[in-house]
Amino acid sequence: MTEENRSRRLSFDGKYIQASLVETVRDYDANGVVTNLSNEAMIVDGGVSGVVPPWKSTILRGGTIARAERVSIVDVPDATNLGGIMFDGWDWFGNRLTEFPRTTPLFISKHDVVGQVALNPWRFSNHPEPRDETVHYDIQLNLWWAPAKTDAVIHNTHSFLEIHTQIFGLGRIQIFHDQAGENLYREISTAPGDTHDPIVRVADTRHYTYPWHRGWTDEDCVWMAIELHPKTA
Structure with a gap:
């Protein structure tokens, strides 16, 4: 029998962020932004039970997760001097990407591989004509931090499936027709608890x-990247 409520601290748990992973979740009290990192629905206990769909998130303040396969719980308990996060084992992103703009204050935490999942990438991405094929992925998490009014750089290249959960602050994902950023055609609002x-x-x-x-970032923001990396054969 699988042990219930197996938990550990995530690699980016630290002075400013409380972050944990919990698996085979049963009747577990949580405080923070809870992200469902699985293909199964997460059930939240209450007078009327709530459902958090696969790969979505919610904010719980002492709420109870009745059942889930795998979740992350991330919280900013005190936002005082939150910018100090850059000194808590984080890295300025320009140290990892040489072509990154030298004046952009974007900081990244350590990565953490939290498990594996098998899913249909066409259905995951809501493709209008999905193929019937399943792929195995490693689930990798990391946090980002940037102060208000940060342009986190226009790009269009990833070798993995990616979504984001907002942990702290208000921001947007802006989508353009061009790399120059002159033709914005879509914005996705991001508030704490959103994926x-x-x-x-x-x-x-x-x-x-x-x-x-x-x-x-419209405000100082922390958000979590959820990356699904296809496994090698």
């Missing part, structure tokens, strides 16, 4: 097409 739908189109099991897009 947006995928913006990717799946060509095949290892090739993904993303529009030109960027993160934009």
Whole structure:
């Protein structure tokens, strides 16, 4: 029998962020932004039970997760001096990507591989004509932090499926026709507890097409990247 409520701290748990992973969740009290990292619905206890769909999230303040396969729980208990997060084992993103703009204050946490999942990438991305094919992925998480009014750089290249959960602050995902950012045609609002739908189109099991897009912070923001990396054969 699988042990219930197996938990551990995530690699980006620290002075400013409380972050944990819980698996085979049963009757578990949670405090923070809870993200359902599985293909199964998460059930929230209450007078009327609530449902958090696969790969979506909610905010619980002492609420009880009645049942879930795998969740992350991330909280900012005190936002005082939150910018100090950059000194708590985080990295300025320009140290990892040499072509990154030298004046953009975007910071990234350590990564954490939290498990594996098998899913249909066409259905995951809400493709209008999905193929009937399942792919195995590693689930990798990391956090980002940026102060208000940060342009997190327009890009369109990822070798994985990606969605984001907003942890702290208000922001937007902005989608453009061009890399120059002169033709904005769509915005997705991001507030704490939100996980947006995928913006990717799946060509095949290892090739993904993303529009030109960027993160934009209206306030100081922390958000969590959820990356699904296809496993090698």
